[in-house]
Amino acid sequence: MEPGNPLTFGLVLIPSFAPPLMRLFLSILLLLPLLCLGQPAKQTSTPITIGTKQTIHSAILKEDRNLWIYVPKSAADTKTRFPVLYLLDGEGFFTSMVGTVDYLSALGKMPEMIIVGIENTDRVRDLTPTHFPFWASGKPANELKASGGGPNFMAFLEKEVMPYIEKRYQTQPYRMLVGHSLGGLTVLQALVNQPTLFTSYVAIDPSIWWDNKLIMKQAEKALTQKDYAGENLFFATANTMDKGMDTVRVVQDEAQGNHNVRNHLLFRETLRKSKNLAWAWKYYPEDNHGSVPFPAQYDALRFFFKKYELDKDLKDSTITLEYVKNHYRTVSAILQYPVLPAVGTVNALGYISMGEKRYDKAYQFFKMNLENYPTNAGLHDSMGDYYVEVGDKKKAMEAFRKALSLEEIAETRRKLKSLEARK
Template sequence: MLKNPKIKTIMKTIFITFALLLFSFFLKAQNNENITIGKKEVITSKVLNENRTLWIYTPKITSQSPNPDKRYPVLYLLDGSAHFYSTVGIIQQHSQANGNGTLPEMIVVAIENTNRVRDFVPSNDLDNPNPFIEFLSSELIPHIDKNYKTAPYKMLVGHSLGGLTVIDILTNFTELFNAHIAIEPSMWYDNEKNLTNTISRFPKQNMNGKRLFIGTANTLPKGMEFSQLKNDKSFETQHIRSIFKLDKFLKANTNGLIYGSKYYENETHNTVPLISEYDGLRFIFDFYLLDATEKDFTDSTDLIASKLKIHYANVTEKMGYMNAAPEAFINYFAYEALGKQHYNKAKALFELNIEWYPESSNVYDSYADYYLAQKDTTNAISNYQKALEINGNAETRSKLDSLTAKVILKPETIDLQKYAGVYVIETYNISIVLEIRDNKLIAKVPGQEDDEFEFQSEHIFTVKGKQGYKVTFEMDGDKPKGFTSVQPNGTFQATFKNK
């Protein structure tokens, strides 16, 4: 019924269609509502003998199509209150906004400081590690895993002394995190003792598949050229020299580590975190963006199904748990292909959804729609039955009954008349007029072609000539209160206004 604008460009991302659904997020900002990007939570640490405040962001806060069953990787952020807003902004922009899919959606757990030096200075005694690390491993991470929808992929980000902690954890507690971003790590601390220990212990660890990005600012004394740094021994340059020593060592001794670094000539110690967070996340997830063109999505071949399958197999391997394109995304392009009679492409996409989401009733209902379009009644009935075994959806039941001739309904004009009138989708301020024309219920939307609602069962209609559309009226006796339109690319609710 309600149509999305035509997609003119398919961006190199699997999340393009969800950009359309984010429109209502921006509408919310125009209503006098608070814009919330996180919450504070306090946990009691027995290890540290104190309460610790967390700033927590979850993707559902900013998503307009939240999936209650989806699990997310977790980014743990040191110096949390200083970097929470910038980190969340980068992640939301590159995982949800404007169809971007360069990063996965993720949970952010930012840890407020209480005693920064105590927490971030390594003990250098592996038998008696810094209690803060025990707090992370035995209290904080289990707490987050218990109370949030987490996936088994964890990242740690730290700046300055926090960056030193990141390097310490990577070196000595390698299994704790999958990926690390160390921004301006204080490798100079304690006369580079931690740097020496890192260089000594690093080769003994199995770093296979671990990822590290180091961002380094320009902290050279005023007037000093970069070329002079090599021969300089002053305390003023010890910070930057110690980072470059570590960088040189890591490039020569990766030990299975996937390592990247960048020097920011025009950034200072305090301005470099934001750009390092961005570059670090892009480096860590350099495999995440789908390499596909507009033609892949719009042509008649089934190549896009193969590309999606190969891509997400790679993402799954890199992240260590099952990853797949969203079910609604695949369904959208499958129905689009079906409407264009690109049957091989539609079939491949519907089957991909069944492979990835075998517990979803909708994937079988959609596959049955494909067979119905092919006039293969036997397979259509079989898949509608599979869908009903999982979820007794009324629309699916109506489709199956129609095929098996258990229900034959043909409403008269008088029956349709009760649905006629003016309805409003208030979220978008769009008026829809339903009128009776030649004994048919016709929907009129400004700027769009008229659609015919085809009666399926009591108060349930489909849209003629369109697969995957269902309109269900909510009634008060014989008077409509509104309707819900379920489409391959979204769900829309309309309220009855007048006749």
């Protein structure tokens, strides 16, 4: 395969290695002790798990709280550490967030992350900054009588949840907070009151209207006075306007039903005045308040980590090992923690070099990946492919066996069998 035919890599080679790689991050398999349940020993059905639900007692909130915790596969190697994504309304968004983060990190578009979903016990109490039992229209609201527990909830997050996670898991200092609706308001409260607690903030269709737009006044002051260098915000606005209204005309409009989008556009003007905050705002014309979190969380991750990807096309033959190392040194400076070269990206570079018959270069990439992620079965499989290509059957079989000792992968098993049959 010659270097002059780059697209072929995109159409055949990328799929041929992407799935085994993704598999590693996507499939955290946990073997049930079937024998002790009296079932047959042969393992024909195993659960596919994406995390654990853990209960901790909060002295601050005086109640038990459930955390939904996802840990990337690379954590099997105890020296690798990860940034942490704290997710409000955890029970609602955990599965889709895990799917999104797994997917983007396997592709090398963002680093692997630990995800901590916080399950609600009393959502209105926890996600509101003040006691304000009224709707936006001013009418009394029984449903909001418990409101005002926000400061307590943030103390729980900072003083109980974070120490719990950072003590037990392999964490980096990079933290992200994601919230929707009243959770989005909570994110903005944190941005204003605790701007160094998180590196990145995701406010999805936040309830700016709360308590006579209290957050607007607070943000106007904080964002223009404090220095937000190194802090990041993604702000998403759903289409909750009356039919026929648009984001230009709504600014002059006074209908109650359009107040949310209007408030968001006003908040954006405040963001424009912020000191050194890296922020993006996006409007979702095809999504309402309920459906906007899914596309918004994806866009937020793409925004925060846009410098994480290599700035050259993977098929660019001028890419060297040194260029890759330098790139992730720069990324480390931006993200403020030591960032390893992306496993999927480096593996892709190995295969592309191999396709170009630049075997020394291919070996360098595969080797660096194994040094960084020694417990990743798929990378041993890749090294096996390399040895097959250069005609070293013995080392190829060793690599496939090593992969299978870490994880049973059907494609790897087939390749090993095929080599054994040829002996």
